[in-house]
Amino acid sequence: MQPLEIAKGIYSVGVTDWNIRDFHGYSTYAGTTYNAFLIVDEKIVLIDTVKKEFSEQLLGNISKIVDPGKIDIVVSNHSEMDHSGSLPRIMHEIGEDKPIYCSKMGFKNLSSHFTQKWNYHPVENQEDLSIGKKTLTFLETRMLHWPDSMFTYVREDKILFSSDAFGQHYAGAETFDDQLGDEVMLHARKYFANILMLYGVKILKLLDTIGELGLEFDMICPDHGVFWRKNIGQIIDAYAKWSRRDSEKKAVVIYDTMWHSTETMAEAIVSGLADEGVPAKPVHIRSSHRSDIITEILEARAVIIGSPTLNNQMFPSVADVLTYIKGLKPKNKIGAAFGSYGWSGEAVRLINKELEAMKFDIIDSGLKLQYVPDEDGIKACYELGRKIARSM
Numbered sequence: 001m002q003p004l005e006i007a008k009g010i011y012s013v014g015v016t017d018w019n020i021r022d023f024h025g026y027s028t029y030a031g032t033t034y035n036a037f038l039i040v041d042e043k044i045v046l047i048d049t050v051k052k053e054f055s056e057q058l059l060g061n062i063s064k065i066v067d068p069g070k071i072d073i074v075v076s077n078h079s080e081m082d083h084s085g086s087l088p089r090i091m092h093e094i095g096e097d098k099p100i101y102c103s104k105m106g107f108k109n110l111s112s113h114f115t116q117k118w119n120y121h122p123v124e125n126q127e128d129l130s131i132g133k134k135t136l137t138f139l140e141t142r143m144l145h146w147p148d149s150m151f152t153y154v155r156e157d158k159i160l161f162s163s164d165a166f167g168q169h170y171a172g173a174e175t176f177d178d179q180l181g182d183e184v185m186l187h188a189r190k191y192f193a194n195i196l197m198l199y200g201v202k203i204l205k206l207l208d209t210i211g212e213l214g215l216e217f218d219m220i221c222p223d224h225g226v227f228w229r230k231n232i233g234q235i236i237d238a239y240a241k242w243s244r245r246d247s248e249k250k251a252v253v254i255y256d257t258m259w260h261s262t263e264t265m266a267e268a269i270v271s272g273l274a275d276e277g278v279p280a281k282p283v284h285i286r287s288s289h290r291s292d293i294i295t296e297i298l299e300a301r302a303v304i305i306g307s308p309t310l311n312n313q314m315f316p317s318v319a320d321v322l323t324y325i326k327g328l329k330p331k332n333k334i335g336a337a338f339g340s341y342g343w344s345g346e347a348v349r350l351i352n353k354e355l356e357a358m359k360f361d362i363i364d365s366g367l368k369l370q371y372v373p374d375e376d377g378i379k380a381c382y383e384l385g386r387k388i389a390r391s392m
């Protein structure tokens with residue numbers, strides 16, 4: 001990524017990670033970017049750094065605008081290492097005594113990541129910092145998505161540097177949302193589902209605070225992906241909708257299968273749903289990444305889980321996905337379990353336990369069929385699909 005002036009005196013100086021396909025367990029099939037920003041005013045400010053492996057590229061980008069040694073202030077919006085990993089290299093280059101502005105939790109977390117005793121300036125929520133003609137306002141956004149997370153807002157330019165929020169794991173030639181088109185929302189949805197879904201209540205509070213403060217945005221610049229300048233209202237509305245856990249009348253039937261019996265059941269359930277007018281799709285777990293499965297779940301009202309019984313347990317891949325789903329705390333879902341078994345058939349009961357723990361509204365006690373579903377068994381699956389559809 002080449003440095004680019006995105007507003008007068010404000011530069012994007014981040015880097016592109018074209019090849020990353022697994023971001024701590026999240027599938028990043030479109031790569032990602034680690035965005036960082038340089039503000040050249042009476043004081044020169046660097047907002048966030050990048051993953052350690054890209055330190056030299058970051059320094060190279062900065063050097064095309066100013067001598068890095070002239071940076072006066074570093075702002076760390078977030079201590080996770082995709083944004084703080086280059087701090088040691090940057091601080092070595094610009095001077096170890098230069099101030100690092102961060103949240104109070106940022107101070108704590110950065111101190112736990114790095115042994116250097118840097119010149120930290122923990123800030124208060126909504127504290128202002130004048131850097132010349134521009135004013136930075138720091139907004140504490142605790143647990144969005146780490147305890148240290150904060151936003152930095154440039155009042156005069158109405159630009160919000162939003163850390164991970166509003167991000168997308170996307171690498172491309174585009175810099176702005178309008179250049180990427182509708183695809184941007186697909187990446188933003190997946191990002192929300194996997195990183196932010198469980199913090200919906202906090203996001204709604206934050207959106208209220210932004211409204212109360214009367215903050216307006218000409219641009220929202222997250223730390224991953226493209227910057228929002230055209231569809232700002234659309235992404236804020238989407239965050240509000242996803243955070244409220246508003247769901248749509250659609251269903252996902254998530255399953256794994258050993259000899260296609262549970263798969264046959266899944267397809268019959270989908271047919272029953274579809275015949276009652278509910279868009280539904282079967283999702284085979286080992287053909288889909290868990291981060292894509294949770295993205296399907298985000299807007300679906302019904303989540304139906306199917307598993308064969310293996311060694312008195314649910315299938316391991318089903319347990320994996322349920323663990324992942326549980327951590328992200330989806331709400332306002334209806335659910336049901338199904339599966340084929342040979343001689344013991346514990347999977348349906350075990351799945352129901354997990355659905356109960358997630359407070360899903362379980363609308364059927366579950367359907368288990370021995371070995372290969374016969375005509376009556378397939379009919380029962382179809383009827384289960386219809387029953388689920390009618391309950392929505």
Ligand code: FEO
Binds near residue numbers: 145224
């Ligand atoms: Fe992009 Fe929470 O780091």
